[in-house]
Amino acid sequence: MTTQPRDSGVSVSSFFTRCRLPIDAREKCDAFVTARFPGLQTRPAPFQGYCSYTLFVGDAAIVQFRPVEYSINVDIVREACAIFGCLVPEVKLLGIMPDDDNNNNNNNKLHVYHMRRLTGLSLTDFRESTRCQTEVVKAYRRQTVRDFARFHCQAWRHARTKDQVSPKGTVGSSLRWRLEMMASSLPERFQRLVTRLLPVLPDIEGLPWTLSHGDFLPSNILVSPRTGQTSGLLDWAEAEWLPFGVGMYGLEELLGEVQHGQFVYYPEADELAFLFWNEIQSQTHELRRKPRQLRAVREAQLFGVLLWHAIAFDDGRLNRVVEDGTDDGEIQRLDAFLLNYKLAPKTGISRFSLPSFLLSTLPSRGK
Missing domain, CATH: 3.30.200 (Phosphorylase Kinase; domain 1)
Incomplete structure (x- = not known):
């Protein structure tokens, strides 16, 4: 290797x-x-x-x-x-x-x-070096997902209230504006998911605010070549305090990868997602006792996916939504993340399209 x-x-x-x-x-x-x-x-x-x-x-x-x-x-x-x-x-x-x-x-x-300088190999390189080791690779993927959950649990332990975060960052200070911009301008096939978030935005903003990395990509994740454990996170330039769950948009990057120019989920993606949410609940007892708050966290994760992939980067301007034919890379990710993810072979539905009351039950389902 x-x-x-x-x-x-x-x-x-x-x-x-x-x-x-x-x-x-x-x-x-x-x-x-x-x-x-x-x-x-x-x-x-x-x-x-x-x-x-x-x-x-x-x-x-x-x-x-x-x-x-x-x-x-x-x-x-x-x-x-x-x-x-x-x-x-x-x-x-x-x-x-x-x-x-x-x-x-x-x-x-x-x-x-x-x-x-941190030690380790970028997750991008690590994936390349382990492509042919099927069972080992699956164990490494579980480890990375588990580490990502623990990262957010650690953030939860140092959470602040919305009022304690001042001044707020680029994204945190403009959550409603960005959501309304997406609701009015995103391609029609994403509109139902966006409009679902508008009435629950107060619940999302009312969650504990935690420090989010802001650019969670495989190239910014360092792992140990020997164990697959996460050893570091690079590039904190976009980090800011956001409602807990928004930074979980990065989970999707751990459930699959780009193959031949298209993002494709792993066969065991649903198992990895369950593992992540089980880990979150096992270490944040308050969420287990408050189903409404857990639902808000799941909605916040959906919001995070939209914030990071439905808003065009444009050299950092972040002031327009992505468009078909112009931002095809991000559009393809949105299609994969929001519309084409198969939660289970028999359902054929996006886990983000499930009603909120069902989302909160997903972590308790075993494989």
């Missing part, structure tokens, strides 16, 4: 071009790191993100350059470290480039961050 990360396929040069940075920007970034960490070997990370340029520095550190509009809230990451411990890389702001006080062009400025 390989433990070497693959190249992400994201061109480093495209980051600098996309951000309209000067032609010598990458050279200056490299020089900054060399001067700041003399004697340590530096090299571009094999998995480059859309919003940053990342360098490995020695064996234990990472330096990342991000435009102002994609900057990291260091205070939020500090809270994440306090809640989730070693799953989160500590982040420190090293400075801003260029640091010339006479340069007032924020479009050319890059925030520079120092991060602890």
Whole structure:
């Protein structure tokens, strides 16, 4: 089994071009790191993100350059470290480039961050390295889903009330606006699920608010190549406090994967979903005693799927819904997540289309 990360396929040069940075920007970034960490070997990370340029520095550190509009809230990451411990890389702001006080062009400025380098292999690479080991792979998938549930249970233990979260983040401060925008503009086949959420939005916002990762993708999840256990979560730039359950949109990423350009659920996806909700209930006793609150959590998960896949990214603007023919990748995910998931072979229905009172009973059903 390989433990070497693959190249992400994201061109480093495209980051600098996309951000309209000067032609010598990458050279200056490299020089900054060399001067700041003399004697340590530096090299571009094999998995480059859309919003940053990342360098490995020695064996234990990472330096990342991000435009102002994609900057990291260091205070939020500090809270994440306090809640989730070693799953989160500590982040420190090293400075801003260029640091010339006479340069007032924020479009050319890059925030520079120092991060602890976490161990493990990205879930993307891990899946590639275990494709032919069927029974082992199923055990690894169960482990990842169980770890994701425990991650949310840990967040639950550090929850706040809605009023205690101030100021709220980009998503948390605009939940109703985003839901109403989706209700008026999403393709018609998704409308029934969206309109179902409008009357229960007060129940969702009334849930405990917990710290959500904000970009839960296989490339941001690190796992141990030996055990499959989650060893870290990368890229906390989109993290913010949200109603408990909204961040569970990421469960869908663990129930299947992209094959030949299309998201496909695993054959045991329903078993994995039951495992997740059983774990949530076993560690959050309050939810077991309050069926209405558990229903709100399930509705919040549906809301999270819509927030992350029905709103177009558009370089971070997040101000329009996805459209057929324009945002086909996200549309295909919505079709898979919301319409085509087969809860059980004989039902042939989406688990998100089930009535709320039935949703709360799903975790108690065994396989």
